[in-house]
Each structure stands twice: as C-alpha cells, then as structure tokens.
Amino acid sequence: MHASASKSPSVVAAAAQYWRDLCARSGSRAATTGLIQAIWSFVRNSTPERQRRLYGDFDFDWEHRVNTMSGGVGWRERLLGELHSLYQPTEPAAFHEMMQTLLDIAHLDISEFVFVDLGSGKGRTLMMASDYPFQRIIGVELLPALNQVAQENLARYQNDSQKCFAIESACADASSFPLPPAPLVLYMFNPFPELPLRRVLGHVVEGLDGNPRPVYVLYHNPVQEHVLAENPHFHKIAQQPQYSIFRVGS
Ligand SMILES: C[S@@+](CC[C@H](N)C(=O)[O-])C[C@H]1O[C@@H](n2cnc3c(N)ncnc32)[C@H](O)[C@@H]1O
Incomplete structure (x- = not known):
C-alpha cells in the first residue's frame, strides 16, 4: 500500500488556482463571482442540519465496518472540495x-x-x-x-x-x-x-x-x-x- 506522499494543498493556493482557471475561461468578474459562490456553498453546507444529512448514507459502511460516508469530513477538506470537487461516495x-x-x-x-x-x-x-x-x-x-x-x-x-x-x-x-x-x-x-x-x-x-x-x-x-x-x-x-x-x- 502506498504511504501518504503529498502534502495537503493549501486553501489559499487552491482558491488562487480555482480563480485563475475560471478567469482563463470566463473572465475576472465571473471568476470572482464563482469563488464567492464556492465559499458561500461551503458556509451553507456547514450547518448542523446539512452535516447531519451526510451521515444518511450508511449501509455500505455498516455492512463492511468501514468509513466511506461524506459525513465527518473535516472543514478543510470540505472547503478544498468546494474548489476541486466535494467528496461523495458512489452508491x-x-x-x-x-x-x-x-x-x-x-x-x-x-x-x-x-x-x-x-x-x-x-x-x-x-x-x-x-x-x-x-x-x-x-x-x-x-x-x-x-x-x-x-x-x-x-x-x-x-x-x-x-x-x-x-x-x-x-x-x-x-x-x-x-x-x-x-x-x-x-x-x-x-x-x-x-x-x-x-x-x-x-x-x-x-x-x-x-x-x-x-x-x-x-x-x-x-x-x-x-x-x-x-x-x-x-x-x-x-x-x-x-x-x-x-x-x-x-
Ligand atoms: C465525488 S468524490 C468521488 C470519490 C470516489 N471516487 C467515489 O466514487 O466513491 C471526488 C474526489 O476527487 C478528489 N479530487 C479532486 N481533484 C483531484 C485531483 N486533481 N486529483 C486527485 N483527486 C482529486 C476529491 O478530493 C474527492 O475526494
């Protein structure tokens, strides 16, 4: 099994890359709006109600005694996820x-x-x-x-x-x-x-x-x-x- 090799990307570097990518495609105004939307989505998804819903997908984990739910993912990974893609397991x-x-x-x-x-x-x-x-x-x-x-x-x-x-x-x-x-x-x-x-x-x-x-x-x-x-x-x-x-x- 591979050891964990990479350092976690920094939130600031990920946000800057996200902005540059969007800017290259759609211009600076759209990139800034996109970044604000990603941060807003992170804030909305941080409410206790939203977090509780992420624990709903439990059958696979129960059956195999593992942890693959999207509930319980740390705030840093969730914020980085808004900039790359949010963790969610396949059904x-x-x-x-x-x-x-x-x-x-x-x-x-x-x-x-x-x-x-x-x-x-x-x-x-x-x-x-x-x-x-x-x-x-x-x-x-x-x-x-x-x-x-x-x-x-x-x-x-x-x-x-x-x-x-x-x-x-x-x-x-x-x-x-x-x-x-x-x-x-x-x-x-x-x-x-x-x-x-x-x-x-x-x-x-x-x-x-x-x-x-x-x-x-x-x-x-x-x-x-x-x-x-x-x-x-x-x-x-x-x-x-x-x-x-x-x-x-x-
Ligand atoms: C929607 S989840 C899917 C998880 C898993 N494939 C599954 O189906 O259960 C997407 C995952 O891609 C990861 N990801 C995003 N950008 C990546 C990149 N450039 N290289 C490797 N993983 C990346 C995210 O951190 C996230 O865990």
Whole structure:
C-alpha cells in the first residue's frame, strides 16, 4: 500500500488556482463571482442540519465496518472540495450497474486490466471494484486526510465475494499520477471541474503514446461530459442519465 506522499494543498493556493482557471475561461468578474459562490456553498453546507444529512448514507459502511460516508469530513477538506470537487461516495448499485454495462459491451478479460479511480476519496470504489478479478486496483486521491481514511478502510475491509487483493490508495494529483502500463479501466465520479479535467484527459492520452493499449473510462455523474465528447481520443460507447462510458484510443 502506498504511504501518504503529498502534502495537503493549501486553501489559499487552491482558491488562487480555482480563480485563475475560471478567469482563463470566463473572465475576472465571473471568476470572482464563482469563488464567492464556492465559499458561500461551503458556509451553507456547514450547518448542523446539512452535516447531519451526510451521515444518511450508511449501509455500505455498516455492512463492511468501514468509513466511506461524506459525513465527518473535516472543514478543510470540505472547503478544498468546494474548489476541486466535494467528496461523495458512489452508491454500490450504480457502481455495479456501470461495471455490468462495460462488461456487456466490451467483453473484457478483466484479469488483464488495472482499475484506477481518479479522485478516489475514502476508497469505497476500490473496495467495490475488488468484487471483480482485476489485475490490480489503484485509487488516486488529492487530499491526504481522505487518502489516510482510504488506507485504513482497505486494511480493515473483508468481503467473501472479493476477487482482487492487490489494492492501493495513493495520495497524488490525478493530472500527473503515472498510470500503470497495463490495459486500464479509469473511473471518475465527477471529480474535476472543466480545466482540471482537460489536464487529466491530456495526461491520459499522453500516457498512451508509445504504449497503445485498451483504456475505458467510466464517467459517473458526467457533468463535464462535453470535455470528453470534444476530445477526438474519447469515443462514447454507452450513455445513461447517471453515467457515460468511453473507450480511449485513436
Ligand atoms: C465525488 S468524490 C468521488 C470519490 C470516489 N471516487 C467515489 O466514487 O466513491 C471526488 C474526489 O476527487 C478528489 N479530487 C479532486 N481533484 C483531484 C485531483 N486533481 N486529483 C486527485 N483527486 C482529486 C476529491 O478530493 C474527492 O475526494
């Protein structure tokens, strides 16, 4: 298992990057408004009532004795989340539906593939993906505090239906994390705003240079789907209201 490698990004640096990204796209006035909205959203989501609601999603954790709920995430991670993307775990039913759709369409030999969750939070998808006989499973999470919880979860997780045991959670920025040189199933639960997503896609495509191999993207809650649709390397092979699946290649 990877040790937690990165330092937590500073809130000021994250806010400055957020402003620069929005400014490059929409101008300084829109960037300032966007930043104020993100801070306001953080304040609204900090009320005891909102915080209590985040504890509602409890079944997976109860069944497996882990901690993957969005409740209990510290204020710093929530504020950084408003600037990158808020931590929220994937529902098990949605995850297994996406996997089934991929397997039905692409007929993969899953044992040749590495599953990588780009923005893996507390690691729930890593545990769910271990129901499938992947060669390896890797989570990439920007925030050290969330990655730390993911590592504790992985150490504790037990499930009779588990088929992959080579699971790790790394603390890193997905836009520079070295992807393994194997066939890949990349998972994204709306983890990036538009410009960071463009950087991550560029990184994925670069990683295929000189080592072409099958790569699929499961994009859950595909709010920025247009970014993939505009990119000639990404080909949509399935679409549902809650997710899209892409094959990456020329
Ligand atoms: C909506 S949560 C999804 C969590 C997990 N994938 C799941 O489905 O249960 C998105 C996660 O992406 C992380 N994230 C945002 N930007 C990132 C980046 N550049 N690199 C790695 N992780 C990032 C956030 O901290 C957050 O934990």
